Amino acid sequence: MTPFNYVWMNGNFVTSKDATVPILTHTLHYGTGVFEGIRAYPVGNDLIIFRLQEHMERLIRSAKMVYLNPRYTADQLSIVTVELMRKNEVRRSAYIRPIIFTGSESLDLDLRKSSLHAAIAVIPFDKYFEKDGLKACISNWRKISDSSSPTKAKASGNYLNCVLAKTEAGINGYDEALLLSQDGTVCEGSGENIFIVRNRELYTPPLSSPILAGITRDSIITLARDDGMRVFEKEITRAELYSSDEVFLTGTAAEVSSVVEIDERKIGNGRKGPITTRIQELFSLLLACKLDKYFAWLTHVYTENQSIKAAITKNRQPRMKRRS
Numbered sequence: 001m002t003p004f005n006y007v008w009m010n011g012n013f014v015t016s017k018d019a020t021v022p023i024l025t026h027t028l029h030y031g032t033g034v035f036e037g038i039r040a041y042p043v044g045n046d047l048i049i050f051r052l053q054e055h056m057e058r059l060i061r062s063a064k065m066v067y068l069n070p071r072y073t074a075d076q077l078s079i080v081t082v083e084l085m086r087k088n089e090v091r092r093s094a095y096i097r098p099i100i101f102t103g104s105e106s107l108d109l110d111l112r113k114s115s116l117h118a119a120i121a122v123i124p125f126d127k128y129f130e131k132d133g134l135k136a137c138i139s140n141w142r143k144i145s146d147s148s149s150p151t152k153a154k155a156s157g158n159y160l161n162c163v164l165a166k167t168e169a170g171i172n173g174y175d176e177a178l179l180l181s182q183d184g185t186v187c188e189g190s191g192e193n194i195f196i197v198r199n200r201e202l203y204t205p206p207l208s209s210p211i212l213a214g215i216t217r218d219s220i221i222t223l224a225r226d227d228g229m230r231v232f233e234k235e236i237t238r239a240e241l242y243s244s245d246e247v248f249l250t251g252t253a254a255e256v257s258s259v260v261e262i263d264e265r266k267i268g269n270g271r272k273g274p275i276t277t278r279i280q281e282l283f284s285l286l287l288a289c290k291l292d293k294y295f296a297w298l299t300h301v302y303t304e305n306q307s308i309k310a311a312i313t314k315n316r317q318p319r320m321k322r323r324s
């Protein structure tokens with residue numbers, strides 16, 4: 001994995017070679033960081049970043065949940081991300097990884113003794129899953145409960161749970177792991193939210209369950225409802241999962257990925273279904289800037305197109321510095 005040449009770190013653009021941290025970095029030992037995953041896509045001569053502002057807002061919310069009080073605002077981080085993309089001259093699909101982490105002054109578990117840092121790196125990125133039509137398993141690892149760690153925070157330490165599930169699934173020949181809550185209800189994939197389809201209606205676990213409040217999840221709920229589908233946020237049992245007509249996962253990395261088999265049981269007829277196909281189609285149209293209604297979700301990095309600029313400024317986009 002080779003990042004683009006420039007990384008933004010603590011207010012400066014530095015080369016990725018110089019963007020290093022000491023071995024005693026607190027986050028490296030204890031997972032005391034929060035991060036985001038954001039995608040950028042080329043559209044014509046432009047590059048769009050999907051829901052940049054919402055990702056940065058979630059980053060700040062995550063930080064606050066785990067006693068990290070960031071110096072930067074979501075607006076500031078959104079602006080430097082656009083500048084970083086321009087500085088790196090990113091013109092292809094890419095994954096943006098902002099992280100807020102703690103320094104190397106102390107190995108004490110009291111976070112107040114550690115300094116706070118922020119960085120944003122960008123890597124070239126295409127598909128997360130090698131195929132559409134995934135084979136998944138219910139993980140032996142249960143989702144951590146909110147009484148142990150705030151699952152709404154995209155916190156580095158929370159991801160050991162996800163890493164264990166995904167690695168175990170891979171070892172056992174599956175593409176993805178699905179985690180149940182401590183109570184046995186369906187939560188999410190190792191790095192995605194989950195939707196099931198029954199009788200052409202969509203169901204996804206509610207935000208009161210221990211899941212990440214996925215930005216793709218939110219986008220898909222909106223897109224589906226606007227397309228006339230009924231979407232319900234409700235708890236899903238393991239039996240409902242196995243007997244659903246279709247299952248798909250949503251996430252920044254995974255986008256919209258169909259699941260065709262879970263624990264050796266075919267979902268529906270074992271092939272991607274029509275609702276998943278329609279959702280994927282809508283999501284692609286959205287990312288190709290073909291759905292005007294959702295322009296506010298797209299930050300244009302290089303656009304010279306006045307009508308798009310007007311659409312952006314009408315909505316709540318951060319103010320960008322002009323490119324020289």
Ligand SMILES: Cc1ncc(COP(=O)(O)O)c(C=O)c1O
Pocket residue numbers: 037162188189190191192193211212213214215216217250251252253
């Ligand atoms: C555990 C987990 N759930 C859900 C998601 C999906 O969230 P989003 O759509 O915001 O990427 C992710 C990915 O960020 C994740 O890591």
